[in-house]
Amino acid sequence: xxxxxxxxxxxxxxxxxxxxxxxxxxxxxxxxxxxxxxxxxxxxxxxxxxxxxxxxxxxxxxxxxxxxxxxxxxxxxxxxxxxxxxxxxxxxxxxxxxxxxxxxxxxxxxxxxxxxxxxxxxxxxxxxxxxxxxxxxxxxxxxxxxxxxxxxxxxxxxxxxxxxxxxxxxxxxxxxxxxxxxxxxxxxxxxxxxxxxxxxxxxxxxxxxxxxxxxxxxxxxxxxxxxxxxxxxxxxxxxxxxxxxxxxxxxxxxxxxxxxxxxxxxxxxxxxxxxxxxxxxxxxxxxxxxxxxxxxxxxxxxxxxxxxxxxxxxxxxxxxxxxxxxxxxxxxxxxxxxxxxxxxxxxxxxxxxxxxxxx
Amino acid sequence: xxxxxxxxxxxxxxxxxxxxxxxxxxxxxxxxxxxxxxxxxxxxxxxxxxxxxxxxxxxxxxxxxxxxxxxxxxxxxxxxxxxxxxxxxxxxxxxxxxxxxxxxxxxxxxxxxxxxxxxxxxxxxxxxxxxxxxxxxxxxxxxxxxxxxxxxxxxxxxxxxxxxxxxxxxxxxxxxxxxxxxxxxxxxxxxxxxxxxxxxxxxxxxxxxxxxxxxxxxxxxxxxxxxxxxxxxxxxxxxxxxxxxxxxxxxxxxxxx
Numbered sequence: 168x169x170x171x172x173x174x175x176x177x178x179x180x181x182x183x184x185x186x187x188x189x190x191x192x193x194x195x196x197x198x199x200x201x202x203x204x205x206x207x208x209x210x211x212x213x214x215x216x217x218x219x220x221x222x223x224x225x226x227x228x229x230x231x232x233x234x235x236x237x238x239x240x241x242x243x244x245x246x247x248x249x250x251x252x253x254x255x256x257x258x259x260x261x262x263x264x265x266x267x268x269x270x271x272x273x274x275x276x277x278x279x280x281x282x283x284x285x286x287x288x289x290x291x292x293x294x295x296x297x298x299x300x301x302x303x304x305x306x307x308x309x310x311x312x313x314x315x316x317x318x319x320x321x322x323x324x325x326x327x328x329x330x331x332x333x334x335x336x337x338x339x340x341x342x343x344x345x346x347x348x349x350x351x352x353x354x355x356x357x358x359x360x361x362x363x364x365x366x367x368x369x370x371x372x373x374x375x376x377x378x379x380x381x382x383x384x385x386x387x388x389x390x391x392x393x394x395x396x397x398x399x400x401x402x403x404x405x406x407x408x409x410x411x412x413x414x415x416x417x418x419x420x421x422x423x424x425x426x427x428x429x430x431x432x433x434x435x436x437x438x439x440x441x442x443x444x445x446x447x448x449x450x451x452x453x454x455x456x457x458x459x460x461x462x463x464x465x466x467x468x469x470x471x472x473x474x475x476x477x478x479x480x481x482x483x484x485x486x487x488x489x490x491x492x493x494x495x496x497x498x499x500x501x502x503x504x505x506x507x508x509x510x511x512x513x514x515x516x517x518x519x520x521x522x523x524x525x526x
Numbered sequence: 527x528x529x530x531x532x533x534x535x536x537x538x539x540x541x542x543x544x545x546x547x548x549x550x551x552x553x554x555x556x557x558x559x560x561x562x563x564x565x566x567x568x569x570x571x572x573x574x575x576x577x578x579x580x581x582x583x584x585x586x587x588x589x590x591x592x593x594x595x596x597x598x599x600x601x602x603x604x605x606x607x608x609x610x611x612x613x614x615x616x617x618x619x620x621x622x623x624x625x626x627x628x629x630x631x632x633x634x635x636x637x638x639x640x641x642x643x644x645x646x647x648x649x650x651x652x653x654x655x656x657x658x659x660x661x662x663x664x665x666x667x668x669x670x671x672x673x674x675x676x677x678x679x680x681x682x683x684x685x686x687x688x689x690x691x692x693x694x695x696x697x698x699x700x701x702x703x704x705x706x707x708x709x710x711x712x713x714x715x716x717x718x719x720x721x722x723x724x725x726x727x728x729x730x731x732x733x734x735x736x737x738x739x740x741x742x743x744x745x746x747x748x749x750x751x752x753x754x755x756x757x758x759x760x761x762x763x764x765x766x767x768x769x770x771x772x773x774x775x776x777x778x779x780x781x782x783x
Contacts, residue, residue: 353631365643
């Protein structure tokens with residue numbers, strides 16, 4: 168792949184995203200775009216934990232819901248400026264997540280998944296029961312930050328706000344991916360015990376990744392509250408929402424910067440389209456399932472690695488098998504020569520190479 | 527020089543780099559695995575622990591590298607007591623642990639693997655220096671620098687692990703079953719490399735199932751059984767011991783047979 172392809176693709180992608188509100192035919196598609204953008208935020212936020220450390224949390228809706236309710240309640244009770252409430256809510260979730268993370272990260276694998284689910288279920292029950300604080304099943308009404316705007320303009324602004332939040336997340340991801348911290352997290356993902364033996368402070372790093380992930384998820388939730396304006400425990404603290412984050416991230420490819428984003432665009436658009444076409448029946452769930460089945464069967468590593476492999480197949484075939492063989496042949500010959508040399512001149516000072524085994 | 531030390535008799539009494547003194551350790555509520563274990567690793571020496579399965583060989587290394595805290599006893603590195611410290615402090619005091627089995631990060635490049643070995647270092651110039659050193663000691667590591675470690679052969683992966691452990695310029699390298707899963711020829715190469723690590727100035731505490739082969743490489747040997755050292759001495763003497771051979775090494779000594 169030539170060097171200009173990647174930046175060019177990035178520029179086209181950015182342009183398409185920024186022009187999206189101008190290109191859409193009506194406000195309905197625009198609102199679907201806002202939903203997809205919010206999905207992209209949550210999937211990317213999830214991936215700070217799930218992608219970097221390999222800890223699969225099915226309960227990230229907990230942070231989404233806390234961010235959303237926190238924002239709404241701060242505006243309602245303290246009459247804070249909406250975006251100040253949003254930031255403060257993210258900060259509160261960050262603080263709450265510290266003890267939660269310390270407790271949850273004592274376990275690994277399937278146990279961690281269960282702990283993450285139980286946390287969201289606890290919050291669901293609490294928010295339903297504590298009607299005086301959360302509005303319970305009646306829902307919580309969040310006043311709009313831009314009360315005088317018409318709907319399409321409202322959608323447009325929030326589309327850009329979600330995109331800006333996403334950009335911050337992607338930038339954070341990019342920085343972490345190149346850092347010592349990122350290298351440590353990837354080592355944890357591959358094998359926690361080995362990472363520990365090499366001196367990676369695994370416990371602290373996992374907690375840090377969890378806090379980053381939770382806070383970004385909460386900010387996405389708070390943004391959603393400001394946009395949608397109406398919160399219900401069943402939808403905010405929903406296992407399904409957490410599962411969507413996992414599916415989108417895995418589908419796009421968790422190890423790639425844009426993986427969760429691509430996954431969110433694919434799954435989110437499909438969800439919205441299926442709802443539009445088959446929304447009056449349960450058929451939309453069937454189509455969603457078929458889509459996921461196809462991806463899991465044919466692109467197990469996600470869409471981005473699959474697309475990359477396809478590009479390589481049609482691209483120039485300059486790295487042929489022959490080249491690799493020649494290299495290995497050379498190495499074998501050199502190793503053999505060195506062995507001979509070492510055998511002939513033992514004690515000649517040059518230690519035998521020892522790398523002579525054939526791969 | 528190294529070959530003279532092989533019999534263990536010409537070595538002057540130097541302060542050992544690693545001492546485990548009367549260590550008791552175990553997992554959870556289960557019975558103690560180590561019961562009063564003591565072992566010493568002198569400078570520029572390969573010390574080999576042999577013994578039956580379950581004798582506690584790997585546990586010794588885990589205690590030394592801080593992965594397992596001892597219940598009783600002391601761990602002393604180069605004169606300073608480091609008992610009860612975690613893996614990071616142990617690395618800083620100069621103990622590097624190469625875990626059992628294939629312990630490279632398969633989905634990372636050789637470069638990323640080796641650099642993870644320097645995780646506790648922060649000085650970039652120092653890291654570059656160590657990279658040059660390990661690439662010279664293990665040429666294959668330099669040749670495969672940008673490749674995924676999982677694509678290398680078993681013996682090559684072992685070299686990556688050795689290189690990774692040498693990044694911190696450790697006083698003692700702890701090797702857990704380096705020959706595991708390798709064919710005889712590659713095993714021979716691996717043992718040769720252990721000798722090279724020693725000659726390059728690093729002491730080695732080695733745990734091996736492949737006991738006879740390991741003792742042939744080692745300078746000193748310790749026979750472990752039921753959580754403590756039963757017999758220790760120059761490796762060559764242990765190899766020659768008739769009774770020991772029958773009890774622990776599976777058969778008669780090779781040289782006298």
